[in-house]
Amino acid sequence: MRRALALAVVLLAAGCTVGGPAQPTPATGSTPGTTTPEHTPTASTPVVTTPRALPDPAFDGERALDHVRAQVTGADGGPRYRIPGTEGNAEVARYVDAEMAALGFAVTWHHFNASYGCREVAMHNVVAERAGTSGRTILLAAHYDTRPVADKDPDVGKRGQPVLGANDAGSGVGVLLELARVLPPTEDAVRFLFFDGEDGGGYLAPCRTDWILGSRAYAEQMSAQDIAAVRALLLVDMVGDPQLLLPKEGYSASGPGAHVQDALYSIADQLGHEQFVDEESYSITDDHVPFIERMIPAVDLIHIIPGDPKVFPSWHHTTFDDLDHVSASSLDAVGETIEAWLATL
Numbered sequence: 001m002r003r004a005l006a007l008a009v010v011l012l013a014a015g016c017t018v019g020g021p022a023q024p025t026p027a028t029g030s031t032p033g034t035t036t037p038e039h040t041p042t043a044s045t046p047v048v049t050t051p052r053a054l055p056d057p058a059f060d061g062e063r064a065l066d067h068v069r070a071q072v073t074g075a076d077g078g079p080r081y082r083i084p085g086t087e088g089n090a091e092v093a094r095y096v097d098a099e100m101a102a103l104g105f106a107v108t109w110h111h112f113n114a115s116y117g118c119r120e121v122a123m124h125n126v127v128a129e130r131a132g133t134s135g136r137t138i139l140l141a142a143h144y145d146t147r148p149v150a151d152k153d154p155d156v157g158k159r160g161q162p163v164l165g166a167n168d169a170g171s172g173v174g175v176l177l178e179l180a181r182v183l184p185p186t187e188d189a190v191r192f193l194f195f196d197g198e199d200g201g202g203y204l205a206p207c208r209t210d211w212i213l214g215s216r217a218y219a220e221q222m223s224a225q226d227i228a229a230v231r232a233l234l235l236v237d238m239v240g241d242p243q244l245l246l247p248k249e250g251y252s253a254s255g256p257g258a259h260v261q262d263a264l265y266s267i268a269d270q271l272g273h274e275q276f277v278d279e280e281s282y283s284i285t286d287d288h289v290p291f292i293e294r295m296i297p298a299v300d301l302i303h304i305i306p307g308d309p310k311v312f313p314s315w316h317h318t319t320f321d322d323l324d325h326v327s328a329s330s331l332d333a334v335g336e337t338i339e340a341w342l343a344t345l
């Protein structure tokens with residue numbers, strides 16, 4: 001929400017829609033979109049440049065940051081961890097449910113059980129949908145659970161403590177909740193997926209847990225018809241660092257969503273968001289992978305440090321993943337880019 005924009009956007013691979021049935025009523029008042037002729041790029045089709053005025057982004061990074069604060073702060077003002085199977089986790093699932101319902105979305109919970117640590121845990125993905133008219137669906141996703149152990153903390157004595165997850169969980173959810181408020185009109189249905197059970201993997205003691213449990217459970221139960229209707233899945237994870245860097249995540253770049261990734265980076269470039277680094281980087285086992293396995297075009301926007309063998313920022317999976325490492329301006333850059341991309345559909 002910074003400035004009036006009148007940009008000519010290269011819409012190669014942006015997948016514009018044909019003007020057709022009336023737009024579904026947006027959940028809240030938002031700028032009416034425009035439509036342009038269909039262009040579905042293939043290897044043999046030429047580059048087509050379509051002049052397009054992007055509407056002034058309505059996304060507000062400060063509001064997204066408010067949602068991050070709300071997640072990490074308990075009713076007593078202390079830290080709220082969102083470890084699967086805990087009350088803090090359920091509280092934030094209810095917070096997401098309430099926020100999305102208040103915006104007019106149809107909210108359901110996808111319940112599943114998964115092995116986590118040494119026991120079976122009841123988990124829940126929160127699903128919120130705005131109906132469309134095109135028969136196609138856009139999926140927007142983030143995980144809301146947090147890691148039970150800060151196993152990369154520089155202080156060995158703190159490695160058994162939980163991660164607050166202001167960035168690693170909080171930032172993605174914050175962006176999606178604010179995006180839901182300003183969601184542009186689309187002919188496609190828009191389904192928000194808030195995943196549980198993403199961040200329990202990679203540590204051994206005392207019992208092994210896997211990553212991406214909620215997204216895997218959700219993708220596995222989707223019908224072939226539901227899968228076929230999905231136009232794209234966009235995942236946001238760890239997008240709040242003041243020094244945010246978003247090179248192109250590898251599985252996204254080499255998978256069926258490469259054209260969606262290209263479109264997003266083109267739009268970010270037009271908007272001047274330098275956090276988006278137009279080079280391919282590491283492949284991350286994140287919540288987009290179960291969808292790529294089902295051949296859905298899926299893109300992960302995740303903070304990776306290009307060329308750094310440590311891959312992630314220094315606060316990752318430490319007790320430093322707190323509000324001091326989340327900035328409204330980075331949330332704004334990511335939210336504005338996704339908002340503008342949605343407006344091209």
Ligand code: 1BN
Binds near residue numbers: 198201211238284285
């Ligand atoms: C992303 C955020 N991830 C965890 N927290 C995914 C991940 C999987 C990261 C494997 C490192 C290794």
Ligand code: ZN
Binds near residue numbers: 147168199317
């Ligand atoms: Zn994590």
